[in-house]
Amino acid sequence: xxxxxxxxxxxxxxxxxxxxxxxxxxxxxxxxxxxxxxxxxxxxxxxxxxxxxxxxxxxxxxxxxxxxxxxxxxxxxxxxxxxxxxxxxxxxxxxxxxxxxxxxxxxxxxxxxxxxxxxxxxxxxxxxxxxxxxxxxxxxxxxxxxxxxxxxxxxxxxxxxxxxxxxxxxxxxxxxxxxxxxxxxxxxxxxxxxxxxxxxxxxxxxxxxxxxxxxxxxxxxxxxxxxxxxxxxxxxxxxxxxxxxxxxxxxxxxxxxxxxxxxxxxxxxxxxxxxxxxxxxxxxxxxxxxxxxxxxxxxxxxxxxxxxxxxxxxxx
Amino acid sequence: xxxxxxxxxxxxxxxxxxxxxxxxxxxxxxxxxxxxxxxxxxxxxxxxxxxxxxxxxxxxxxxxxxxxxxxxxxxxxxxxxxxxxxxxxxxxxxxxxxxxxx
Numbered sequence: 001x002x003x004x005x006x007x008x009x010x011x012x013x014x015x016x017x018x019x020x021x022x023x024x025x026x027x028x029x030x031x032x033x034x035x036x037x038x039x040x041x042x043x044x045x046x047x048x049x050x051x052x053x054x055x056x057x058x059x060x061x062x063x064x065x066x067x068x069x070x071x072x073x074x075x076x077x078x079x080x081x082x083x084x085x086x087x088x089x090x091x092x093x094x095x096x097x098x099x100x101x102x103x104x105x106x107x108x109x110x111x112x113x114x115x116x117x118x119x120x121x122x123x124x125x126x127x128x129x130x131x132x133x134x135x136x137x138x139x140x141x142x143x144x145x146x147x148x149x150x151x152x153x154x155x156x157x158x159x160x161x162x163x164x165x166x167x168x169x170x171x172x173x174x175x176x177x178x179x180x181x182x183x184x185x186x187x188x189x190x191x192x193x194x195x196x197x198x199x200x201x202x203x204x205x206x207x208x209x210x211x212x213x214x215x216x217x218x219x220x221x222x223x224x225x226x227x228x229x230x231x232x233x234x235x236x237x238x239x240x241x242x243x244x245x246x247x248x249x250x251x252x253x254x255x256x257x258x259x260x261x262x263x264x265x266x267x268x269x270x271x272x273x274x275x276x277x278x279x280x281x282x283x284x285x286x287x288x289x290x291x292x293x294x295x296x297x298x299x300x301x302x303x304x305x306x307x308x309x310x311x312x313x314x315x316x
Numbered sequence: 317x318x319x320x321x322x323x324x325x326x327x328x329x330x331x332x333x334x335x336x337x338x339x340x341x342x343x344x345x346x347x348x349x350x351x352x353x354x355x356x357x358x359x360x361x362x363x364x365x366x367x368x369x370x371x372x373x374x375x376x377x378x379x380x381x382x383x384x385x386x387x388x389x390x391x392x393x394x395x396x397x398x399x400x401x402x403x404x405x406x407x408x409x410x411x412x413x414x415x416x417x418x
Contacts, residue, residue, distance in 0.1 A: 023387065073368065296353075297327075303353040306354065
């Protein structure tokens with residue numbers, strides 16, 4: 001087959017909603033786009049452990065601590081599912097780590113914000129995981145098989161994350177005045193960065209069209225953001241918290257909530273590396289990688305030794 | 317599974333494919349992959365990565381490089397011979413209505 005007919009065959013699979021698998025022919029740009037998206041997604045899960053890890057030792061009860069530990073462990077798991085999905089496209093795990101540690105690869109910029117109070121654990125679960133679920137559910141039907149299967153697993157586990165966050169917010173918002181204030185303050189700080197998680201507006205997102213064509217993405221950034229705003233307004237009402245946006249208003253004609261203007265220069269500034277915690281996050285990952293080197297090496301040496309001993313026994 | 321031509325990092329722990337039996341009586345099914353220094357570590361890691369919610373009662377691991385896969389480019393010629401043999405299915409045969417339970 002010529003490249004042209006390979007391309008035709010591929011387009012045909014995409015049009016018929018057939019899943020693409022690792023050994024199938026795929027255009028270089030499709031492969032590259034997927035590697036970028038899946039590895040960034042994996043990095044986000046791994047970096048995402050850090051802001052919450054900050055509160056494990058200070059969780060207010062044993063129940064909350066067990067839940068937070070389980071959630072952070074899930075995030076490690078999600079990172080691992082996604083890294084191995086990306087590896088099926090021909091990039092090695094070490095190369096992906098290297099891209100993260102050198103700043104060549106990005107991760108979700110929301111994790112560059114600090115977790116100042118316990119209420120942030122509630123706001124992150126409710127809003128950040130809520131936004132992530134909005135993004136991730138359609139990815140369960142994305143065109144690349146290993147990515148879609150990883151996302152099915154991730155989504156199954158993610159809904160507990162959002163519920164436990166909402167439960168923290170609910171408990172705080174029904175608590176003392178100070179607890180209510182903590183909840184509102186966390187909501188205020190995490191609301192706008194959560195909206196930014198869906199990425200730049202469609203008009204400024206040059207890759208969206210191609211990704212939708214390839215069924216890597218199934219909805220645009222703005223569509224998902226709107227959906228998130230619509231459900232969150234209702235949930236905030238249940239919590240009795242005030243929306244941190246004076247421009248939130250039901251629009252009868254559109255059948256959606258209107259909302260205020262997002263500060264995109266803040267977003268681009270954080271993406272560029274100037275958020276409150278960018279440096280700290282990457283340093284923590286690098287440190288873990290460097291200080292874990294002897295463990296990785298020792299495990300390999302141990303495995304080699306054991307293998308050698310087994311073949312000696314066999315030979316004897 | 318990995319395209320190993322492109323994936324030759326020297327110091328990486330090898331890649332393993334993980335298969336999990338979700339409950340007694342069912343087949344092991346491919347769950348995903350992971351890196352581990354040896355088979356024992358692969359099973360332990362698989363426990364933590366793929367069965368945090370009681371998804372399994374038994375785990376198989378096999379180093380990815382040992383898996384041979386068919387070529388999707390040859391799928392047509394590979395599976396074509398079966399496509400015109402509908403007589404292999406019970407529905408191919410017409411039975412009189414009086415015959416029940418066959």
